[in-house]
Amino acid sequence: MSEHLSFEDLVAACSPGGASVLTVVTDLAPAAGAHGAIAPAKYVRGSQAVYAYGRRFIDGEPQHVVTIDSKSSSLNRVESALADAILDGEEPLSRMPRIQVTYEAGPSLADYQLPHRGFDGHIRAATIEGVAVTKEARYRAARDAKAANVRALMELSPVSLLFGSWDATRKSNQSRFRSAMTGEIIGVLAVQAEGGPETPMMGGARVDPVAASVQLPGPVLDGLAKAQSDELSGKLLEQIAKDVKKSAKGVASASRLGLGAIPPALESLGLVACRRIIRSTVLSFSALRQLRFGSPGEGDVAGRAVLAGLGLASLARANRELLIRANCDLVEASAPVMTLDGRNGNSRQIAPLSVEEADALLSAALDMAQRTLDLTWEGQTFSVVGNPAIVAGATSDEEDAQ
Template sequence: MSAITLDTLLTATAPGGGSCLTSITELAPAGGPHSAVAPAKFAAPRGKESVYAYERRYLEGELRTAVIVDSKQSQLNRAEAGLALAIDDENPALSRMPRIVVTYEIDGQAQRFSDLTLPHRAYDGHIRAATRDGVPVTDLPEYRAIRDATPLNARALLEASPITLIYGGWDASRRARQGRWRSAMVGEIIGFCADGKPSLRGGARVDGVGMQMLLSGKDLREVVERQSGELSVRTADKLRKEADKATKDKTQISASAVGLGGIPPALDQLAGVACDRIIRSHVLSFATLRQMRFGAGPDGDQACRALLAALALNGLAPFSARRVD
């Protein structure tokens, strides 16, 4: 394929331009063809166990079983993470990209989160719950303009959160006139395998001090109190209750909950999946971008759409890296 230039993107985003840009890459396990891959895990419809997502897909005209190695949402999040890192590294172009930033003070340190890292981008709850100079964000004219943006004039979103226009967003908590922006870029990684029957693998923990360590309730509580600053409140409270019960019953309790002692091998974890083909695909929809207007006239709107396409391709670029042997 020839190089993608500004003229290429201007032509593609103009009326009558191409439908989409498609990138398809054949992948392979880094450990070699004998290695398994670790697909994305999903919560089961019922119960607490995790499962892999299997689907039926066509490969070279044959209907095959495929496993979702990386989902659409995860691929977009990876692209956003790459853009966020480039901004942190002060990339001369991306560091000038408009974005919405929320600052929290956590353990005495300021931590910043942007629409590139927050799950709902411009419409995230952390943004809506924030204030600026004591004024709720939802009362600011700038945010109201973002909230009221539509495909007929998306200029406010372009100037505040262009990432929402290419990766999508939904103002789901609003009573009416909810903003819904479908993602112009989608992608996934799938692996073709023999069947949809996952195998199990074993897991264990060896403790050189002792495989089974039992503590009295008093001793367990002392260990918990020493680590209370490192344990979650819920975990610490649960262990205190167990320690108090053991003290009352004059019994001993396993110290595995505080990381002491070993865990015997057991086949209780999902194993990897062997795949004979692994395919990564991305699609940038120019048709989706052409539905957007920015109040800049035909030529100006076309330039805005080309800018969004360039940003989407920049997020896609890291996926084109090749393995160094």
């Protein structure tokens, strides 16, 4: 019978010479059954959409696999679960300090929702009480934090230490912290062909109940586009304007405005059959042990335990849902296998953590940090005002975003 992860286990893992990692591995399966195919993650190579194939050592031999959920996407799902818990006021996660950037005519985003977390461009371009954030003393101290003493960053943006961050655009004195938590989902391809995998294709189509084709005079099409101009991208408006110009005195297709049918065409990436699907997550205690909090000994251990507890509480919530993407509905084929490294080739199997158990570990770590580090989590929010020029210059056109 698997043991439960105790707080003593967590403290020992955060202490010098402790466990290197905690791993969670779950076998998944297509919700439709073994015959069901799924949509892996899509990537862009040149101008083409592709799947990420590779070779992994599985069941004692190298096998062709495809990426279903990448390392960065998997981590984003953990952060999304953390964001939901904070939005719902769930303790102890809702007590976590954070940086919040708010745009007057746009969104309000926290550091755990931004790609570079506490060092993100949205935050660095913001102001606080009319002063550039980069000149504010608390933020400068957080930006200057290094592994030898991360206390200032821990008090402002702990997610930057757990999920990784890099102050890449800074001219000098850059801070960079690797993610202490990584994960992915891969699928072992059902067909292990000698020459490597072949990407299946599938057809797409659109039916218009009014007419298979809608052809409009140029001025009419132009008027329809202008009536919706506030809601259409600049790129689409340019394409429609070209269609109108080419039509001269004739007519042009209104398909760009979603009118008319699109005949089936075998040109989209198809679904992939997998004989096995594996989700894995690794929490690196070795990475956490590189961090110090200005309190050698028990205080440093407590700071690491808080970050580990934060990761486990967020992961437990993320694993409650199996929402990946359209055409990729999955179920658990077996219970998660959680393993705690015991060093020197030894390991212990741990019972999967429930949300309540993970929260209890984080709460105990916070109590220890309060006592040894005087670290208090009360939902402190470092609020900054986003630069309005960023919202004004925002576009959804993919070419502009690349």
